[in-house]
Amino acid sequence: MATRIRESRGQEMALTAVVAVVIVLFSLLPMLRLIKEIAAPGGTLSTVAVEAGLRSQATWIATWHTLVVGIGGTLLAVLSGTAVAVLVSLTDIRGRSALVLCYVMPLMIAPQVTALAWLQLFGPASPFLKLFGAAPPLGTKNPLYSTSGIILLLGVQYGPLVFLLVRAGLRKLPRELVEAARAGGAGWFTVLVTIVLPLMTPSIMAAAALAFVSCVGNFGIPAFLGIPANYLVLPTLIYQKLAGGGPAVLGETAFLSVLIGVIAMAGILAQEGMSRRRDYRISSTSLPAEPYELGRWRPVVQAGMWLLIVLVLFLPLFGLVLTSLVPGYGIALTAKTATLDNYRFVLFEHDAANRAFFNSFWLSIAAAFFAVVVAVPVGYLIAWGKQRWVRLLNLSVELPYALPGVVLAIASLLLFLRPIPLTGIQLYNTVWIILYAYLARFLVLALRPTISGYHQIDRALEEAAQVAGAGLFTRMRTIIFPLVAPAAIAGGLLIFMTALSELTVSALLWSSGSETIGVVMFSFEQGGDSNYAAAMSVVTVAVTFVLMLVTNLLAPHLPSGALPWRD
Amino acid sequence: MARLSLDHVTKSFADFDAVKDVSIDVADGEFLAVLGPSGCGKTTLLRLIAGFEKVTSGEICIGSDLVSNSGGSVAPEKRRVGIVFQNYALWPHMTVAENIGYSLKVAKLDKAVARRKVEDALALVNLQGMGERRPANLSGGQRQRVALARCLVAAPSLVLFDEPLANLDVHLRASMEDEFAAFHKRTGTTIVYITHDQAEAMALADRIAVMDHGRLMQLATPRELYHEPANEMVASFISQGILLPADVLSSEDGGHCKVRVLGTELVVRCRPGERPRAGAKICCRSADLDVSPDGLGFDGLVKRVVYQGGAARIEFAPAAGPDLTLHFEQPDPVTLESGAQARLRIKSGWLIPAAGTAP
Numbered sequence: 001m002a003t004r005i006r007e008s009r010g011q012e013m014a015l016t017a018v019v020a021v022v023i024v025l026f027s028l029l030p031m032l033r034l035i036k037e038i039a040a041p042g043g044t045l046s047t048v049a050v051e052a053g054l055r056s057q058a059t060w061i062a063t064w065h066t067l068v069v070g071i072g073g074t075l076l077a078v079l080s081g082t083a084v085a086v087l088v089s090l091t092d093i094r095g096r097s098a099l100v101l102c103y104v105m106p107l108m109i110a111p112q113v114t115a116l117a118w119l120q121l122f123g124p125a126s127p128f129l130k131l132f133g134a135a136p137p138l139g140t141k142n143p144l145y146s147t148s149g150i151i152l153l154l155g156v157q158y159g160p161l162v163f164l165l166v167r168a169g170l171r172k173l174p175r176e177l178v179e180a181a182r183a184g185g186a187g188w189f190t191v192l193v194t195i196v197l198p199l200m201t202p203s204i205m206a207a208a209a210l211a212f213v214s215c216v217g218n219f220g221i222p223a224f225l226g227i228p229a230n231y232l233v234l235p236t237l238i239y240q241k242l243a244g245g246g247p248a249v250l251g252e253t254a255f256l257s258v259l260i261g262v263i264a265m266a267g268i269l270a271q272e273g274m275s276r277r278r279d280y281r282i283s284s285t286s287l288p289a290e291p292y293e294l295g296r297w298r299p300v301v302q303a304g305m306w307l308l309i310v311l312v313l314f315l316p317l318f319g320l321v322l323t324s325l326v327p328g329y330g331i332a333l334t335a336k337t338a339t340l341d342n343y344r345f346v347l348f349e350h351d352a353a354n355r356a357f358f359n360s361f362w363l364s365i366a367a368a369f370f371a372v373v374v375a376v377p378v379g380y381l382i383a384w385g386k387q388r389w390v391r392l393l394n395l396s397v398e399l400p401y402a403l404p405g406v407v408l409a410i411a412s413l414l415l416f417l418r419p420i421p422l423t424g425i426q427l428y429n430t431v432w433i434i435l436y437a438y439l440a441r442f443l444v445l446a447l448r449p450t451i452s453g454y455h456q457i458d459r460a461l462e463e464a465a466q467v468a469g470a471g472l473f474t475r476m477r478t479i480i481f482p483l484v485a486p487a488a489i490a491g492g493l494l495i496f497m498t499a500l501s502e503l504t505v506s507a508l509l510w511s512s513g514s515e516t517i518g519v520v521m522f523s524f525e526q527g528g529d530s531n532y533a534a535a536m537s538v539v540t541v542a543v544t545f546v547l548m549l550v551t552n553l554l555a556p557h558l559p560s561g562a563l564p565w566r567d
Numbered sequence: 568m569a570r571l572s573l574d575h576v577t578k579s580f581a582d583f584d585a586v587k588d589v590s591i592d593v594a595d596g597e598f599l600a601v602l603g604p605s606g607c608g609k610t611t612l613l614r615l616i617a618g619f620e621k622v623t624s625g626e627i628c629i630g631s632d633l634v635s636n637s638g639g640s641v642a643p644e645k646r647r648v649g650i651v652f653q654n655y656a657l658w659p660h661m662t663v664a665e666n667i668g669y670s671l672k673v674a675k676l677d678k679a680v681a682r683r684k685v686e687d688a689l690a691l692v693n694l695q696g697m698g699e700r701r702p703a704n705l706s707g708g709q710r711q712r713v714a715l716a717r718c719l720v721a722a723p724s725l726v727l728f729d730e731p732l733a734n735l736d737v738h739l740r741a742s743m744e745d746e747f748a749a750f751h752k753r754t755g756t757t758i759v760y761i762t763h764d765q766a767e768a769m770a771l772a773d774r775i776a777v778m779d780h781g782r783l784m785q786l787a788t789p790r791e792l793y794h795e796p797a798n799e800m801v802a803s804f805i806s807q808g809i810l811l812p813a814d815v816l817s818s819e820d821g822g823h824c825k826v827r828v829l830g831t832e833l834v835v836r837c838r839p840g841e842r843p844r845a846g847a848k849i850c851c852r853s854a855d856l857d858v859s860p861d862g863l864g865f866d867g868l869v870k871r872v873v874y875q876g877g878a879a880r881i882e883f884a885p886a887a888g889p890d891l892t893l894h895f896e897q898p899d900p901v902t903l904e905s906g907a908q909a910r911l912r913i914k915s916g917w918l919i920p921a922a923g924t925a926p
Contacts (some may be wrong), residue, residue, distance in 0.1 A: 174654070174656070176652045176653075176656035177656050177658060179617070179619055179643065179650065179652075179656070180650060180652060180656040180657075180658075180717070181658075181669065181673075182619075182642070182643040182644045183617060183643055183644070183646075183648055183649060183650045183723075184644075184669050184670030184673060184717070184718075184721060185644045185645075185647070185670045185673045185674055185721065186644055186669070186670070187642070190673055194669070194673075195658060198658075198660045199658070199660060201660070280659055281659055281703065290619055290620075
């Protein structure tokens with residue numbers, strides 16, 4: 001009997017061990033390495049790095065800028081996202097799923113593409129404004145190269161994030177709580193202000209915290225809009241220091257990245273505090289409230305919503321496409337001047353761009369594949385595991401994604417600057433260091449839908465297989481994986497879309513030969529070749545759209561909420 | 568306080584009629600229970616009265632005001648109805664006092680007056696001094712009382728109860744039932760009380776409206792409902808009535824007529840004006856059945872004997888109708904055994920009126 005017990009425990013131990021190794025390697029190790037660099041650079045405890053960072057005036061200016069655009073962007077995102085969520089969820093507005101799809105779309109587009117698209121829309125060279133002859137004269141400063149420009153685009157980028165969380169909260173609002181207030185004599189607006197919004201405080205706060213972390217850690221938007229105006233935030237300051245100083249300044253940038261991490265954490269802690277101040281727990285479940293009838297205001301509200309969507313989605317993308325068709329900077333687009341040369345150039349002629357497409361595609365595929373394979377056993381332990389310590393697992397996997405990407409990038413640099421001990425393998429200056437960072441950062445994107453997939457599966461299905469004599473690995477392969485596969489694969493596709501035009505991490509980790517799409521796009525834009533950058537953006541956006549449509553085919557097999565753009 | 572009248576009210580969802588041609592008049596100060604199995608449309612009826620749903624056809628008046636017809640609907644917040652929800656629907660982010668005072672605040676009542684009214688309402692439901700508590704810190708019964716106080720404080724013209732006791736345990740139910748009855752007596756408010764529990768409806772209501780498949784089956788006092796069900800649905804639904812096929816042999820005389828049931832003749836109660844007809848049904852309760860002491864009655868097979876303490880529940884299949892199951896109780900000493908033959912008699916019954924005849 002003892003052998004049989006050992007056999008059955010053996011598989012579980014093996015699974016737990018593998019999962020633990022993955023978590024340590026991809027979540028804990030980089031974070032610990034970063035902390036070590038701050039507290040004890042070179043192996044001895046010292047405050048030199050911290051002091052140097054604190055003395056530099058650039059640090060304080062960038063921190064101030066980070067807070068300004070972080071808070072401004074968060075406010076804008078919370079206001080717009082909440083307003084759209086309320087209108088979509090609580091009123092009888094029509095065409096809801098199309099609205100949700102279009103409103104959430106900017107979230108699936110990389111921030112630097114959003115930035116590029118908006119820049120092309122309003123700049124002096126704007127082919128769109130030239131269509132009406134309304135473009136400002138060449139040489140005029142683009143109005144988006146400013147603090148308010150950065151705040152505006154951060155709001156546009158992360159409004160949908162707030163929308164998704166608040167909408168999820170509103171869906172759980174039991175109708176009785178609204179109806180009791182209406183029976184008490186409160187009109188719709190009063191109910192909204194006194195009942196609905198207060199009850200949504202936890203959702204709104206959580207959304208605000210998430211938006212804040214995203215805004216503070218965002219690299220693409222302040223890089224495209226801020227660097228030309230010499231308006232630096234912490235992520236762009238780190239980028240400039242590393243680009244100028246190389247590994248020598250790593251210690252200094254490590255301090256800056258921890259500073260970003262601290263600011264992001266402060267946002268999350270503030271949210272925790274706010275949500276605990278009152279009791280917002282809704283105990284009952286029920287149907288959602290009847291939609292409020294807008295009556296004769298409905299066409300007006302609908303028109304307003306679609307106008308918003310045209311502004312935040314269609315116009316920028318249109319501007320992007322127009323720019324990609326123009327032969328050169330400042331040339332007006334006509335039937336005669338329109339050309340596909342930019343596409344030909346980036347797809348077939350430019351070496352770095354070619355490499356970038358190749359690199360980004362296989363990096364994204366590898367990251368997605370790895371995450372799907374790992375998410376199934378990790379999700380199993382977290383969702384169905386009996387040990388309490390596995391709950392901590394969840395937290396440590398969330399960490400690399402919750403913290404701004406710059407933090408992880410710096411941690412990876414520190415970790416692999418020197419060859420890996422004992423093996424002598426050098427990851428620094430190769431594409432593999434980017435892959436490592438992607439694996440660490442994006443794992444949670446596949447893990448979240450997988451866990452919710454597990455929660456929707458009846459555990460008895462696995463137990464039946466167990467009774468039938470299947471060991472853990474056999475059950476994993478024949479029962480569990482097929483059941484959670486759709487959710488995990490949907491997560492994998494999300495990772496692919498996110499990683500494909502990722503910039504924050506690769507901007508700090510790339511080297512010649514390991515460029516990614518985001519990096520080449522960025523260097524085109526910095527070199528003034530907006531047309532090439534636009535062409536690359538259009539290609540990636542198109543790939544993303546096609547993938548979204550493909551993923552939709554999986555929708556019937558997915559836990560609800562796995563695909564953010566599906567209502 | 569006001570009367571409530573529903574006039575040929577129909578509510579359809581797509582091609583499904585949730586409420587169909589229901590007409591009810593509730594007098595000022597009356598306690599009306601709406602009773603029916605789940606899915607019978609009673610909750611939709613309450614939501615129509617409250618104004619959360621719109622009628623497809625028909626009219627609803629509260630007091631002398633028309634509030635709903637196919638042309639439009641007065642918003643719920645303008646109807647001055649109070650609702651006590653099954654899950655209490657207390658707002659978790661407000662204190663008990665804030666919950667109760669909500670409608671006063673919405674009506675922009677003077678703060679001092681509002682505070683006094685809230686205190687009065689708290690006293691009325693025996694929750695003095697609990698105003699600063701949070702709903703999460705109250706027991707189920709206390710939450711229910713807060714919900715009651717919340718709808719009281721605005722002095723509504725009509726109070727709607729949506730299965731208010733369904734979430735409470737048995738002991739609490741009995742005491743809350745007393746409390747509701749006392750509340751009705753004290754305030755004299757017109758009440759519409761939705762429930763699927765017959766005992767609750769019987770104990771509380773002046774009249775009961777029985778609904779099934781969206782239709783009003785019978786609107787009557789509890790006594791009448793029990794003794795004189797208007798149709799087979801009500802007869803079998805109320806207190807598990809037993810339906811037996813019968814032929815009416817004589818015309819009504821003094822509220823009774825002669826019928827033949829399972830091969831034996833007996834006299835049952837009936838409506839005035841009944842005439843001899845075939846294919847009728849009578850309704851009897853288990854209390855109307857008895858083991859025949861004098862040999863009169865009908866034979867059959869004892870299918871099952873379930874001892875229930877002090878008495879046994881007997882299931883009996885008459886020889887004249889082996890598909891029927893009659894159930895009754897035999898008190899101790901229980902003499903019947905399953906598989907045995909026995910002879911039963913029916914002491915009394917009620918002739919169910921022919922379909923389509925008005926009372």
